[in-house]
Amino acid sequence: LAHDLYGENYGQYMLELNASDERGIDTIRTKVKEFARSKTPSEIPFKIVLLDEADNMTADAQQALRRLMEMYTATTRFILIANYPSKIIEPIQSRCAVFRFTPLKKEDVVARLKWICEKEGCQYDEEALAVIYELSEGDMRRAINILQAAAALGKVTVDVVYKVVGLAKPHEVREMIKLALDGRFMEARNKLRELMINYGLSGIDVIKQIHREVFSSEFKVPEDVRVLIADYAGEVQFRLVEGADDEIQLNAFLAWLTLLGKKLKAAQK
Structure with missing residues:
Protein backbone atom coordinates (compact mmCIF):
# COMPACT_ATOMS: atom_id res chain seq x y z
CA LEU A 1 0.00 0.00 0.00
CA ALA A 2 2.75 2.44 0.97
CA HIS A 3 4.71 1.59 -2.20
CA ASP A 4 1.64 2.26 -4.33
CA LEU A 5 0.94 5.58 -2.61
CA TYR A 6 4.42 7.01 -2.28
CA GLY A 7 6.69 5.06 -4.61
CA GLU A 8 10.32 4.46 -3.72
CA ASN A 9 10.33 7.17 -1.02
CA TYR A 10 7.59 5.53 0.99
CA GLY A 11 9.78 5.50 4.11
CA GLN A 12 9.53 9.29 4.42
CA TYR A 13 5.76 9.20 4.73
CA MET A 14 5.24 6.06 6.78
CA LEU A 15 6.10 5.42 10.43
CA GLU A 16 6.18 1.78 11.49
CA LEU A 17 6.44 0.83 15.16
CA ASN A 18 6.16 -2.43 17.06
CA ALA A 19 3.90 -1.53 19.95
CA SER A 20 5.09 -4.47 22.04
CA ASP A 21 8.57 -2.89 22.15
CA GLU A 22 7.49 0.75 22.26
CA ARG A 23 4.25 0.50 24.15
CA GLY A 24 4.40 3.48 26.49
CA ILE A 25 2.90 6.93 26.39
CA ASP A 26 6.29 8.57 25.71
CA THR A 27 6.51 6.87 22.32
CA ILE A 28 3.09 8.20 21.35
CA ARG A 29 3.87 11.71 22.59
CA THR A 30 7.23 11.91 20.85
CA LYS A 31 7.70 9.69 17.80
CA VAL A 32 4.08 9.42 16.70
CA LYS A 33 3.12 13.02 17.45
CA GLU A 34 6.21 14.48 15.79
CA PHE A 35 5.63 12.36 12.70
CA ALA A 36 1.92 13.19 12.50
CA ARG A 37 2.48 16.95 12.80
CA SER A 38 5.33 17.09 10.24
CA LYS A 39 4.53 18.74 6.91
CA THR A 40 4.37 16.87 3.62
CA PRO A 41 4.34 17.95 -0.05
CA SER A 42 0.93 18.87 -1.41
CA GLU A 43 0.88 15.86 -3.75
CA ILE A 44 1.00 13.47 -0.76
CA PRO A 45 -2.63 12.83 0.31
CA PHE A 46 -1.77 11.65 3.82
CA LYS A 47 0.90 9.95 5.93
CA ILE A 48 0.61 6.49 7.47
CA VAL A 49 1.34 5.41 11.05
CA LEU A 50 1.50 1.61 11.35
CA LEU A 51 1.40 0.19 14.88
CA ASP A 52 2.03 -3.55 14.98
CA GLU A 53 0.87 -5.51 18.06
CA ALA A 54 -1.12 -2.47 19.14
CA ASP A 55 -2.96 -4.54 21.75
CA ASN A 56 0.23 -4.44 23.85
CA MET A 57 0.05 -0.67 24.29
CA THR A 58 -0.62 0.62 27.79
CA ALA A 59 -3.98 2.23 28.58
CA ASP A 60 -2.36 5.68 28.88
CA ALA A 61 -0.64 5.26 25.52
CA GLN A 62 -3.94 4.29 23.90
CA GLN A 63 -5.65 7.37 25.32
CA ALA A 64 -2.85 9.56 23.98
CA LEU A 65 -3.13 7.85 20.60
CA ARG A 66 -6.86 8.48 20.53
CA ARG A 67 -6.27 12.22 20.94
CA LEU A 68 -3.69 12.21 18.14
CA MET A 69 -6.11 10.39 15.86
CA GLU A 70 -8.65 13.13 16.52
CA MET A 71 -6.17 15.96 15.94
CA TYR A 72 -4.48 14.69 12.79
CA THR A 73 -7.27 12.81 11.06
CA ALA A 74 -7.00 15.08 8.00
CA THR A 75 -3.31 14.46 7.38
CA THR A 76 -2.54 11.03 8.85
CA ARG A 77 -4.03 7.56 8.63
CA PHE A 78 -3.47 5.13 11.49
CA ILE A 79 -3.23 1.37 10.92
CA LEU A 80 -3.33 -0.80 14.05
CA ILE A 81 -2.52 -4.52 13.91
CA ALA A 82 -3.62 -6.57 16.92
CA ASN A 83 -3.94 -10.19 17.96
CA TYR A 84 -6.58 -9.34 20.56
CA PRO A 85 -8.82 -6.47 19.38
CA SER A 86 -10.69 -6.51 22.69
CA LYS A 87 -7.58 -5.00 24.31
CA ILE A 88 -7.93 -1.89 22.12
CA ILE A 89 -10.04 0.76 23.88
CA GLU A 90 -13.49 1.41 22.42
CA PRO A 91 -12.84 5.09 21.44
CA ILE A 92 -10.03 3.92 19.13
CA GLN A 93 -12.04 1.02 17.73
CA SER A 94 -14.94 3.33 16.91
CA ARG A 95 -12.62 5.50 14.80
CA CYS A 96 -11.36 2.56 12.75
CA ALA A 97 -12.67 0.25 10.06
CA VAL A 98 -12.10 -3.21 11.53
CA PHE A 99 -10.86 -6.05 9.32
CA ARG A 100 -10.68 -9.52 10.87
CA PHE A 101 -8.35 -12.10 9.32
CA THR A 102 -9.00 -15.77 10.00
CA PRO A 103 -6.08 -18.09 10.83
CA LEU A 104 -4.43 -19.72 7.82
CA LYS A 105 -5.37 -23.30 6.96
CA LYS A 106 -3.11 -26.10 8.12
CA GLU A 107 -2.32 -27.35 4.63
CA ASP A 108 -1.28 -23.86 3.49
CA VAL A 109 1.03 -23.25 6.46
CA VAL A 110 2.61 -26.70 6.31
CA ALA A 111 3.14 -26.40 2.55
CA ARG A 112 4.91 -23.08 3.03
CA LEU A 113 7.09 -24.47 5.82
CA LYS A 114 8.08 -27.38 3.59
CA TRP A 115 8.98 -24.94 0.82
CA ILE A 116 11.17 -22.94 3.22
CA CYS A 117 12.90 -26.10 4.47
CA GLU A 118 13.65 -27.23 0.92
CA LYS A 119 15.00 -23.82 -0.08
CA GLU A 120 17.15 -23.59 3.06
CA GLY A 121 18.29 -27.21 2.97
CA CYS A 122 16.74 -28.03 6.37
CA GLN A 123 15.97 -31.58 7.43
CA TYR A 124 12.56 -32.02 9.03
CA ASP A 125 9.95 -34.53 10.17
CA GLU A 126 6.44 -34.18 8.76
CA GLU A 127 4.97 -34.48 12.27
CA ALA A 128 7.15 -31.60 13.48
CA LEU A 129 5.70 -29.25 10.86
CA ALA A 130 2.18 -30.24 11.93
CA VAL A 131 3.11 -29.44 15.55
CA ILE A 132 4.49 -26.06 14.48
CA TYR A 133 1.14 -25.28 12.87
CA GLU A 134 -0.77 -26.21 16.03
CA LEU A 135 1.49 -24.06 18.19
CA SER A 136 1.31 -21.10 15.80
CA GLU A 137 -2.51 -21.26 15.71
CA GLY A 138 -2.51 -20.37 12.02
CA ASP A 139 -0.13 -17.41 12.38
CA MET A 140 2.40 -17.72 9.55
CA ARG A 141 4.90 -15.32 11.10
CA ARG A 142 4.95 -17.26 14.36
CA ALA A 143 5.21 -20.54 12.46
CA ILE A 144 8.26 -19.31 10.54
CA ASN A 145 9.87 -18.01 13.73
CA ILE A 146 9.42 -21.41 15.40
CA LEU A 147 10.80 -23.18 12.33
CA GLN A 148 13.84 -20.89 12.24
CA ALA A 149 14.59 -21.46 15.92
CA ALA A 150 14.19 -25.23 15.59
CA ALA A 151 16.32 -25.44 12.43
CA ALA A 152 19.15 -23.66 14.24
CA LEU A 153 19.49 -26.76 16.45
CA GLY A 154 19.68 -29.22 13.55
CA LYS A 155 16.96 -31.47 12.21
CA VAL A 156 13.46 -30.16 12.91
CA THR A 157 11.78 -32.79 15.08
CA VAL A 158 8.83 -32.74 17.46
CA ASP A 159 11.12 -32.76 20.51
CA VAL A 160 13.18 -29.86 19.16
CA VAL A 161 10.06 -27.83 18.36
CA TYR A 162 8.72 -28.14 21.91
CA LYS A 163 12.17 -27.33 23.26
CA VAL A 164 12.49 -24.03 21.35
CA VAL A 165 8.98 -22.83 22.21
CA GLY A 166 9.47 -23.69 25.88
CA LEU A 167 6.40 -25.91 26.21
CA ALA A 168 5.99 -29.38 27.64
CA LYS A 169 5.21 -32.28 25.34
Whole structure:
Protein backbone atom coordinates (compact mmCIF):
# COMPACT_ATOMS: atom_id res chain seq x y z
CA LEU A 1 0.00 0.00 0.00
CA ALA A 2 2.75 2.44 0.97
CA HIS A 3 4.71 1.59 -2.20
CA ASP A 4 1.64 2.26 -4.33
CA LEU A 5 0.94 5.58 -2.61
CA TYR A 6 4.42 7.01 -2.28
CA GLY A 7 6.69 5.06 -4.61
CA GLU A 8 10.32 4.46 -3.72
CA ASN A 9 10.33 7.17 -1.02
CA TYR A 10 7.59 5.53 0.99
CA GLY A 11 9.78 5.50 4.11
CA GLN A 12 9.53 9.29 4.42
CA TYR A 13 5.76 9.20 4.73
CA MET A 14 5.24 6.06 6.78
CA LEU A 15 6.10 5.42 10.43
CA GLU A 16 6.18 1.78 11.49
CA LEU A 17 6.44 0.83 15.16
CA ASN A 18 6.16 -2.43 17.06
CA ALA A 19 3.90 -1.53 19.95
CA SER A 20 5.09 -4.47 22.04
CA ASP A 21 8.57 -2.89 22.15
CA GLU A 22 7.49 0.75 22.26
CA ARG A 23 4.25 0.50 24.15
CA GLY A 24 4.40 3.48 26.49
CA ILE A 25 2.90 6.93 26.39
CA ASP A 26 6.29 8.57 25.71
CA THR A 27 6.51 6.87 22.32
CA ILE A 28 3.09 8.20 21.35
CA ARG A 29 3.87 11.71 22.59
CA THR A 30 7.23 11.91 20.85
CA LYS A 31 7.70 9.69 17.80
CA VAL A 32 4.08 9.42 16.70
CA LYS A 33 3.12 13.02 17.45
CA GLU A 34 6.21 14.48 15.79
CA PHE A 35 5.63 12.36 12.70
CA ALA A 36 1.92 13.19 12.50
CA ARG A 37 2.48 16.95 12.80
CA SER A 38 5.33 17.09 10.24
CA LYS A 39 4.53 18.74 6.91
CA THR A 40 4.37 16.87 3.62
CA PRO A 41 4.34 17.95 -0.05
CA SER A 42 0.93 18.87 -1.41
CA GLU A 43 0.88 15.86 -3.75
CA ILE A 44 1.00 13.47 -0.76
CA PRO A 45 -2.63 12.83 0.31
CA PHE A 46 -1.77 11.65 3.82
CA LYS A 47 0.90 9.95 5.93
CA ILE A 48 0.61 6.49 7.47
CA VAL A 49 1.34 5.41 11.05
CA LEU A 50 1.50 1.61 11.35
CA LEU A 51 1.40 0.19 14.88
CA ASP A 52 2.03 -3.55 14.98
CA GLU A 53 0.87 -5.51 18.06
CA ALA A 54 -1.12 -2.47 19.14
CA ASP A 55 -2.96 -4.54 21.75
CA ASN A 56 0.23 -4.44 23.85
CA MET A 57 0.05 -0.67 24.29
CA THR A 58 -0.62 0.62 27.79
CA ALA A 59 -3.98 2.23 28.58
CA ASP A 60 -2.36 5.68 28.88
CA ALA A 61 -0.64 5.26 25.52
CA GLN A 62 -3.94 4.29 23.90
CA GLN A 63 -5.65 7.37 25.32
CA ALA A 64 -2.85 9.56 23.98
CA LEU A 65 -3.13 7.85 20.60
CA ARG A 66 -6.86 8.48 20.53
CA ARG A 67 -6.27 12.22 20.94
CA LEU A 68 -3.69 12.21 18.14
CA MET A 69 -6.11 10.39 15.86
CA GLU A 70 -8.65 13.13 16.52
CA MET A 71 -6.17 15.96 15.94
CA TYR A 72 -4.48 14.69 12.79
CA THR A 73 -7.27 12.81 11.06
CA ALA A 74 -7.00 15.08 8.00
CA THR A 75 -3.31 14.46 7.38
CA THR A 76 -2.54 11.03 8.85
CA ARG A 77 -4.03 7.56 8.63
CA PHE A 78 -3.47 5.13 11.49
CA ILE A 79 -3.23 1.37 10.92
CA LEU A 80 -3.33 -0.80 14.05
CA ILE A 81 -2.52 -4.52 13.91
CA ALA A 82 -3.62 -6.57 16.92
CA ASN A 83 -3.94 -10.19 17.96
CA TYR A 84 -6.58 -9.34 20.56
CA PRO A 85 -8.82 -6.47 19.38
CA SER A 86 -10.69 -6.51 22.69
CA LYS A 87 -7.58 -5.00 24.31
CA ILE A 88 -7.93 -1.89 22.12
CA ILE A 89 -10.04 0.76 23.88
CA GLU A 90 -13.49 1.41 22.42
CA PRO A 91 -12.84 5.09 21.44
CA ILE A 92 -10.03 3.92 19.13
CA GLN A 93 -12.04 1.02 17.73
CA SER A 94 -14.94 3.33 16.91
CA ARG A 95 -12.62 5.50 14.80
CA CYS A 96 -11.36 2.56 12.75
CA ALA A 97 -12.67 0.25 10.06
CA VAL A 98 -12.10 -3.21 11.53
CA PHE A 99 -10.86 -6.05 9.32
CA ARG A 100 -10.68 -9.52 10.87
CA PHE A 101 -8.35 -12.10 9.32
CA THR A 102 -9.00 -15.77 10.00
CA PRO A 103 -6.08 -18.09 10.83
CA LEU A 104 -4.43 -19.72 7.82
CA LYS A 105 -5.37 -23.30 6.96
CA LYS A 106 -3.11 -26.10 8.12
CA GLU A 107 -2.32 -27.35 4.63
CA ASP A 108 -1.28 -23.86 3.49
CA VAL A 109 1.03 -23.25 6.46
CA VAL A 110 2.61 -26.70 6.31
CA ALA A 111 3.14 -26.40 2.55
CA ARG A 112 4.91 -23.08 3.03
CA LEU A 113 7.09 -24.47 5.82
CA LYS A 114 8.08 -27.38 3.59
CA TRP A 115 8.98 -24.94 0.82
CA ILE A 116 11.17 -22.94 3.22
CA CYS A 117 12.90 -26.10 4.47
CA GLU A 118 13.65 -27.23 0.92
CA LYS A 119 15.00 -23.82 -0.08
CA GLU A 120 17.15 -23.59 3.06
CA GLY A 121 18.29 -27.21 2.97
CA CYS A 122 16.74 -28.03 6.37
CA GLN A 123 15.97 -31.58 7.43
CA TYR A 124 12.56 -32.02 9.03
CA ASP A 125 9.95 -34.53 10.17
CA GLU A 126 6.44 -34.18 8.76
CA GLU A 127 4.97 -34.48 12.27
CA ALA A 128 7.15 -31.60 13.48
CA LEU A 129 5.70 -29.25 10.86
CA ALA A 130 2.18 -30.24 11.93
CA VAL A 131 3.11 -29.44 15.55
CA ILE A 132 4.49 -26.06 14.48
CA TYR A 133 1.14 -25.28 12.87
CA GLU A 134 -0.77 -26.21 16.03
CA LEU A 135 1.49 -24.06 18.19
CA SER A 136 1.31 -21.10 15.80
CA GLU A 137 -2.51 -21.26 15.71
CA GLY A 138 -2.51 -20.37 12.02
CA ASP A 139 -0.13 -17.41 12.38
CA MET A 140 2.40 -17.72 9.55
CA ARG A 141 4.90 -15.32 11.10
CA ARG A 142 4.95 -17.26 14.36
CA ALA A 143 5.21 -20.54 12.46
CA ILE A 144 8.26 -19.31 10.54
CA ASN A 145 9.87 -18.01 13.73
CA ILE A 146 9.42 -21.41 15.40
CA LEU A 147 10.80 -23.18 12.33
CA GLN A 148 13.84 -20.89 12.24
CA ALA A 149 14.59 -21.46 15.92
CA ALA A 150 14.19 -25.23 15.59
CA ALA A 151 16.32 -25.44 12.43
CA ALA A 152 19.15 -23.66 14.24
CA LEU A 153 19.49 -26.76 16.45
CA GLY A 154 19.68 -29.22 13.55
CA LYS A 155 16.96 -31.47 12.21
CA VAL A 156 13.46 -30.16 12.91
CA THR A 157 11.78 -32.79 15.08
CA VAL A 158 8.83 -32.74 17.46
CA ASP A 159 11.12 -32.76 20.51
CA VAL A 160 13.18 -29.86 19.16
CA VAL A 161 10.06 -27.83 18.36
CA TYR A 162 8.72 -28.14 21.91
CA LYS A 163 12.17 -27.33 23.26
CA VAL A 164 12.49 -24.03 21.35
CA VAL A 165 8.98 -22.83 22.21
CA GLY A 166 9.47 -23.69 25.88
CA LEU A 167 6.40 -25.91 26.21
CA ALA A 168 5.99 -29.38 27.64
CA LYS A 169 5.21 -32.28 25.34
CA PRO A 170 1.46 -32.99 25.28
CA HIS A 171 1.81 -36.59 26.50
CA GLU A 172 3.66 -35.35 29.60
CA VAL A 173 0.85 -32.94 30.44
CA ARG A 174 -1.74 -35.69 29.93
CA GLU A 175 0.31 -37.99 32.16
CA MET A 176 0.24 -35.40 34.95
CA ILE A 177 -3.55 -34.99 34.66
CA LYS A 178 -4.07 -38.76 34.63
CA LEU A 179 -1.92 -39.23 37.74
CA ALA A 180 -4.08 -36.72 39.60
CA LEU A 181 -7.36 -38.27 38.41
CA ASP A 182 -6.06 -41.70 39.45
CA GLY A 183 -5.59 -40.42 43.00
CA ARG A 184 -1.78 -40.25 42.85
CA PHE A 185 -1.54 -36.65 43.96
CA MET A 186 2.13 -36.59 45.04
CA GLU A 187 3.26 -38.19 41.78
CA ALA A 188 1.22 -35.63 39.84
CA ARG A 189 2.75 -32.83 41.92
CA ASN A 190 6.26 -34.14 41.25
CA LYS A 191 5.47 -34.30 37.54
CA LEU A 192 4.27 -30.70 37.67
CA ARG A 193 7.50 -29.53 39.30
CA GLU A 194 9.50 -31.51 36.74
CA LEU A 195 7.67 -29.84 33.85
CA MET A 196 8.03 -26.34 35.28
CA ILE A 197 11.75 -26.80 35.96
CA ASN A 198 12.69 -28.64 32.76
CA TYR A 199 10.75 -26.37 30.42
CA GLY A 200 10.82 -23.12 32.40
CA LEU A 201 7.03 -22.91 32.39
CA SER A 202 5.02 -20.29 34.22
CA GLY A 203 1.76 -21.13 35.95
CA ILE A 204 -0.25 -19.63 33.09
CA ASP A 205 1.76 -21.68 30.57
CA VAL A 206 0.89 -24.86 32.46
CA ILE A 207 -2.81 -24.10 32.81
CA LYS A 208 -3.05 -23.21 29.11
CA GLN A 209 -1.45 -26.51 28.16
CA ILE A 210 -3.78 -28.37 30.51
CA HIS A 211 -6.76 -26.63 28.89
CA ARG A 212 -5.48 -27.56 25.43
CA GLU A 213 -4.96 -31.20 26.33
CA VAL A 214 -8.36 -31.52 27.98
CA PHE A 215 -9.90 -31.00 24.54
CA SER A 216 -7.39 -33.21 22.75
CA SER A 217 -8.69 -36.41 21.15
CA GLU A 218 -5.86 -38.21 22.99
CA PHE A 219 -7.40 -37.33 26.37
CA LYS A 220 -9.94 -40.10 27.02
CA VAL A 221 -12.53 -38.85 29.52
CA PRO A 222 -16.33 -38.38 29.40
CA GLU A 223 -17.68 -35.10 28.06
CA ASP A 224 -19.00 -33.91 31.43
CA VAL A 225 -15.54 -34.40 32.97
CA ARG A 226 -13.98 -32.26 30.23
CA VAL A 227 -16.50 -29.53 31.04
CA LEU A 228 -15.69 -29.61 34.76
CA ILE A 229 -11.92 -29.50 34.19
CA ALA A 230 -12.18 -26.70 31.61
CA ASP A 231 -14.38 -24.67 33.96
CA TYR A 232 -12.02 -25.00 36.92
CA ALA A 233 -8.96 -24.35 34.72
CA GLY A 234 -10.56 -21.03 33.79
CA GLU A 235 -10.90 -20.11 37.48
CA VAL A 236 -7.26 -20.97 38.15
CA GLN A 237 -6.06 -18.94 35.17
CA PHE A 238 -8.04 -15.93 36.42
CA ARG A 239 -6.36 -16.16 39.82
CA LEU A 240 -2.92 -16.46 38.21
CA VAL A 241 -3.53 -13.40 36.04
CA GLU A 242 -4.58 -11.51 39.16
CA GLY A 243 -1.20 -12.32 40.73
CA ALA A 244 -1.80 -15.47 42.77
CA ASP A 245 1.16 -17.77 43.51
CA ASP A 246 1.83 -20.21 40.63
CA GLU A 247 2.79 -23.24 42.70
CA ILE A 248 -0.03 -22.90 45.23
CA GLN A 249 -2.69 -22.51 42.53
CA LEU A 250 -1.42 -25.39 40.40
CA ASN A 251 -1.09 -27.69 43.43
CA ALA A 252 -4.67 -26.75 44.35
CA PHE A 253 -5.73 -27.61 40.80
CA LEU A 254 -4.08 -31.03 41.02
CA ALA A 255 -5.71 -31.59 44.42
CA TRP A 256 -9.08 -30.71 42.88
CA LEU A 257 -8.43 -33.21 40.06
CA THR A 258 -7.56 -35.88 42.64
CA LEU A 259 -10.82 -35.29 44.53
CA LEU A 260 -12.73 -35.28 41.23
CA GLY A 261 -11.18 -38.62 40.31
CA LYS A 262 -12.22 -40.13 43.65
CA LYS A 263 -15.82 -38.91 43.17
CA LEU A 264 -15.94 -40.42 39.69
CA LYS A 265 -14.66 -43.78 40.96
CA ALA A 266 -17.17 -43.75 43.83
CA ALA A 267 -20.01 -43.02 41.40
CA GLN A 268 -19.02 -46.03 39.29
CA LYS A 269 -19.30 -48.48 42.20
